[in-house]
Amino acid sequence: MRSMGVFGLQKVNFVAFCFGAISTLFFCLLLFSAQNSTNKGVIQLRASQEYTRNSFWAPGVEIHKNLTETNIIRHGSKSDVLHFDEPIQTSTSHPTERTTSVLGPTCPSPGQRNIVCIKVHKAASTTAVAILERYGYKNNMTLAVKAETKYGPHILSSSQQFKRNMVYQYQRKYNMLTNHVRYNRAEMDIVIPNATYLTILRHPVKHFESAFVYFLVAKHLNLNGTDKIEAFFEKPDMYLSQKFYFWYQLQSGQIFDLGLDHHDHTGPKVAMLIQRLAEEFDLVMIADYFDESLVLLRKHLCLDWKDVVYIPDNFRTSGQKLSISRELRQKIEIWNWADMTLYRFFNHTFWNKVNDYGPTFKQDLAYFRKLLEDTRNECTTGKVIKKRRDAHGVRTIELRKNATEFCTNLMLGDTDYTKMFRNRQKETLYNRPQFWHN
Structure with a gap:
């Protein structure tokens, strides 16, 4: 071999x-x-x-x-001694009845907390960001957007670190930054001051498989055979050097999104970045524990339960996912060693936050999941359907006919909400509708 x-x-x-x-x-x-x-x-x-x-x-x-x-x-x-692959269990000493979480007097009023969420590719970030944007739009917050939409209204950049001049009229200052762009704290603080910083990570093996399929790597590299990922790992350095479409997501793409260039993927620099991220981010969610992440998010941002409900969207069925053997998993982990280091560190801090949440976490999680189930029954038929106008074959759940506005809003994604922010801001904030290139 x-x-x-x-x-x-x-x-x-x-x-x-x-x-x-x-x-x-x-x-x-x-x-x-x-x-x-x-x-x-x-x-x-x-x-x-x-x-x-x-x-x-x-x-x-x-x-x-x-x-x-x-x-x-x-x-x-x-x-x-920490075992990163095992979630740390929360306390089992809970009251028999669920104690309703109280927001408390220190929570800011809706719309007063600025938010930056780094939208990591292929880590359930579209759903997480749509939740934040739905909340922000409802509360008349402003979203940092670019002037033109050549590569999509929701993408500031997929490969470049954030710079203030990416945002139209950045001197105004904004309440939210949630569109795709790589992390750059100093520049982001200028445009969205005093913000809460959030992001979400996914297990690197799942992330790699999802990116491999979504970005059509096998097609771009003309990989043959029944196992395209195995074919890639026959000579991954050579393939990566071809700089194919979204190549930077095929090796530790999550830490890349968080600001570390590939030529800096060395032990010392990875370690220093992780330490800095631990100090600078208020909450790092874990896509593999998405509902648990939203319970933490709700408490951290002092949101209502309905602010964080969602309906699964842009997902693949099990039959659409590539099979990963134990040996192949090990190759993916080694190839993505920087992301593995990042993920294991923040997976551990995530469960520490769960433990710190208090004695109502399990009850709150159960309450939230029941609310999700009731919402999906109210809003959807439960039928999984292919999403229209999507070349990647992702699935969604069919919305009921005559669905309420609340239900319809739950089905809107990052692209939809960004367009809505842009349209509202060009009339109420910029007063220059002729500027926009839609």
Whole structure:
């Protein structure tokens, strides 16, 4: 079999075994040093291109974090060592009756909280962003949009980091930024000041498979055979060098969207970025736990339950997804090592936030899911249909005839809401309708 980039597919099993042994020794030493630390619980988290399934390690690459903030590893028993692939369980000591979550006096009034949500490709971000835009539109918030729509009204840029001049009349300042563009905090703060920063991540194996199919990689690269992903991994470096359509999403595309260029995908730079993101983002949601993410989002933004309901849209059926074997999964994880590091870190902080939510989380989640079920029964027929005017074959759920305005709004996506914001703002904010190139 031909080589796979730096690692070589023939050596995958041997490499994984070696990393496993080294990582086990490393974490034993790390536990010992943490228990004997005189630095008040500060330890070093090492991250690198080389990793095993449950750990990452590279000599000389350090992130200094306080244990009470990240809980990467805690003082105490053996069970406190973090296993990233297992969600951390919430407390089981809940009251028998659901306690209604109270917004509290410190919550701002609707429309007063500025929001930036980094729309990571192929990570359920379209649904998450549509929820935010629906809330913002209802509360007369303003959305940072570009002047022209050549590549779609909802895309500031898919490959470039945000710059203020991407936004029409950026000097005005806006309440929201939710369209596709790569993260650049300094420039974003100028256009959307004092904002809450949000994003969403997806397990890199699922993300890679989704991007591979959606961006038609096999077609662009003329990959043959029954297993197109396996064909790609015969010589992935060579294929990636061809810079095909959306090539940058085929290797650690999520950390790329969050600001790190591919030539900077080194252990130290990945580690430094993750530390910075942990400090700068208020909430990193996880697409694999989407409902749980929305429960956290509702509480963080002080929203009503109906503000975060949704109807599944732009999804694929199980038969449309490519089969991923255990061996292929390992190749994808190694190829996307930077995204794996990113995902495992924020998957852990996500479950910490669940634990910090309080004793009503399970009841609130159950309440929310019942509300979702009731909403879907009210608004849709339940029939899965092919979405019209979509070349990717994604599916949606059929809306009932004579559906209410509330139901109709739930079916609107990011593109729809961006157009609605643009049309309203050109009349009420810009007063220059002749400027727009629709």
